[in-house]
Amino acid sequence: MDQGAFTADGCSVEVYRLLPPAGEPGIVHAAVPGGASILELGSGSGRITHGLLDLGHPVVAVDDSPEMLAHVRAETVCSKIEDLRLDRLFDAVLLGSHLVNTADEAVRAAFLAAARWHVSPGGRVLVEWHPPEWFETVRDGQGGRLGEVDLRLGEIVRDGDLLSAVVRYSSGDRWWSQPFTCRCLPLPALDAALTAAGLTFDRWCTADRTWFAALPA
Known part of the structure; x- marks a missing residue:
């Protein structure tokens, strides 16, 4: 059967369009001030983006798949996360989808560096991970x-x-x-990765420790 378009890393555009959010917009909203500007790294087709817009946050959605971004109802930037360098800062930078658990250490460092580059001095980086x-x-x-x-x-x-x-x-x-x-990133390895990117652990955002906030050091 025809399964539609896929991204470079194997994600089905069709299935991501079908998936609703699983509480992520509320988690992010609770961790930042009302109306905070958000840079979403790896937005896909807008599963989380649209919920954040509904909660009153201006969002810039970043993904390297034009097919995904075609379905996003927000400002979009087509780019790999690790290559992103916008001339803008945001109140919050969102790195979801367990991207920080990538097997590639250099890619993890680049993801976190991109997040640090774009977060305002008083802002937060919000990360979803596999504890x-x-x-x-x-x-x-x-x-x-x-x-x-x-x-x-x-x-x-x-x-x-x-x-x-x-x-x-x-x-x-x-x-x-x-x-x-x-x-798997034990907590000392996570702290080391954050420190190397110029970030410092702030707090857990969920009771199950699947989301945390980091601050610019």
């Missing part, structure tokens, strides 16, 4: 439902601090699969 305990407990078949899409993890392989898996999305008779590899 270390997730790597210990995640199992094949784990998942749930978001809107009309069912998500399941499978083919989990652990190799030291790396975890590889395939996430399968399905909706009706349609399905998509996306492999990924991520790296």
Whole structure:
């Protein structure tokens, strides 16, 4: 079956259009002042962007997929995160989708550097990540439902601090699969990565420690 357009890293544009937010706009909204300007790194098709707009935040959405950005109802910038250098600062920079857990250390450093470059002196960088305990407990078949899409993890392989898996999305008779590899970051390694980027840990934004805020050092 025709599964539509895919991004360079294997994300289906169609499935991301189907996925609703899972509370992320509210998490971000609670962590920043009302009306705060937000730079969203890796926005995809606007799953979180549109919720933030509804909450009164001006958002600039960044993604390297023109196909994704075509569905975003906000100001957009087509760029890789690591190459982004806008001549603007923002009250908050959002780095979601567990991007900080990338297996590539150099890419992680570049992601955090881009976030630091664009955050105002009194602003915050808001990061979604897989905490270390997730790597210990995640199992094949784990998942749930978001809107009309069912998500399941499978083919989990652990190799030291790396975890590889395939996430399968399905909706009706349609399905998509996306492999990924991520790296576990113990708290000392996270602190070191933030420090190297000119950031410092601020606080956890959720009780399950899947979101945290960092401040420009």
